[in-house]
Amino acid sequence: MNIAIREVRYLREKAAEIRKKICITANQLGVIHVGGLLSATDMVTALYYKYLQFDLEKLEHPGRNRFVLSKGHCGLLVYLILSDLGLYEWTDVCRQFQQSSHQIWQHAAYRKGIEVPTGTLGHGLSISTGIALSNREDGIKSRIYCMVGDGEMHEGTNWEAIMYAGSHQLCNLVCIVDFNQCSSSFRHGDGIVFNWQAAFEAFGWEVKVIDGHNMHEIMAAYDSLEEVDFKKGGKPVAIVANTRKGHCIDFMQGPDWHVGSLDEEKLRQAIVCIENDLKQKEEEDDYL
């Protein structure tokens, strides 16, 4: 097996493992933003386990790559991954989660390893723009990856940031749109029809449209990012990831699963779906 396939498989297996943990969490802790967590999992897993070059010893290092989860209601995804990477004890996170007064809850609160606390939507991209500007001033060539939700893009502040970053060629900024097709109450297309590619391009961004659940395409998108070169300049990059809420779990598709919990039977079904999805993708690889 070549190295590229091995990496795809590693990240895919890791994403499946994280998905299972999300479902177990929805069983153990009750209602969470399960749909959006599952749509974002592949893109975020690839970042933390490869592209961020995440290092527990360099959490405060000025030259680190940074991930800003602007769709902060999926904060549990980052807590889960940071626990898996050894920053937190997961049982500790769960215990704190159950204390509603504690900072760890549904949203990305201010805590070690969380670059920017988010939850109210429409802030992450502007804050990432500020970090990108500061890094450019200091000649720091790392990247700032900011994930926004498609529902979150209704917030006007995102477009202020997109206009500024595009106009000022912040080539160290990457915006990932988790285009999971629906927000809390409606499906995309019912209320708002949007051509993300045309919109970002109009504001001076480079756009890559991918299947956000296909690890080959995810890695190709991240791999294709050019090295940051402030002298040469360049456009900020938007990766529009076509995803699905509740990805790969058959009973969990659509806006009804924006939030939810899983009983024992549903959890069992969900785990089967995740394993089947992984198996199917590996068979596809073998066929190729």
Next chain:
Amino acid sequence: MITYNKSVQVRAQNKYGIFYNYMVDLLHKDGRICYLACDTIMEDSNMRKAMEAYPNRVIDVGIAEQNAVDIAVGLTLAGKIAYIATVSSFLAIKTLEQIHTCIAYCDIPVRLVASNSGTAAGATHDAICDVGILNAIPNMTVIVPSCNHHLIKAVEQTIEYAKPIFYKMPQDHDEKIYSEYMDDAFEIGKAMTVCDGNDATIIGMGAGVSYGFNAAKELLASKVKVRVIDMHTFKPIDKEAIIKAAVETGLIVTVEDQNVQSGLGAVVSAVLVEANVWCRVIKLGIPDEFLKHTENYAVHYGYDPKGIVHRIKKELAGTGKGEC
């Protein structure tokens, strides 16, 4: 149209020129300093030249204040010291969520410098409750200097301050109370006594300080000696100075160009109630209503020097204090 617009900008530039020039000096001296504007950097200005020299540190986001505040958060998270200066009704009200959640909750030491706070530019642009709103947000420090000279002092001494700060730019930029009358060492949370007296106390904030000081000078003619306190830090407020004034003078008059319901008058009253100190408090400023067009709000609402003198004489009548 263009001529009108430019003349407004020139007036603003002159009014706040001391501050802008100070910021330009800071930008030259300290590579951590960033300055964010919202369509307010004039052609041919020193700040425009600084923007050309430091394109990543002098940032005009255009008419997008919410973006400016969150960009400032990002700059600060990456090690910069970011100042945003623009009109208060946009900076403190339009961006309230950014201030509340991204700055205050995270305790990010962004500096917000608000012009036209209080009564300055017509009802939609007047910010008569900005400091009252910000007072309600944990982690915020709110500084309301009485003159530009003092604004610079405050900024100068808080560059390294590790908390978010809201500075309200003074309206009466020509007033130079301190440079002429006293040593003005600025310390956050420590009110300054402009002049002493025991017949009554005027606690002023921002424009209220010069109104109060001029009223106190006038009252001397009636042999009434009034203490004038400059409450330049609205939050954290100097409780000790308030309680001491209440105990020693027995009458407090608060003067501000803010809504007295949420501004200095309200906070001073609350401090005294909490401390269980009885004292008559007269709250002069804007009542709880939106401003209607008038020539002079201070005169209209009775918090100009003449109005203050009138109220204090009325309160002291029959008390044997001075010749009231």
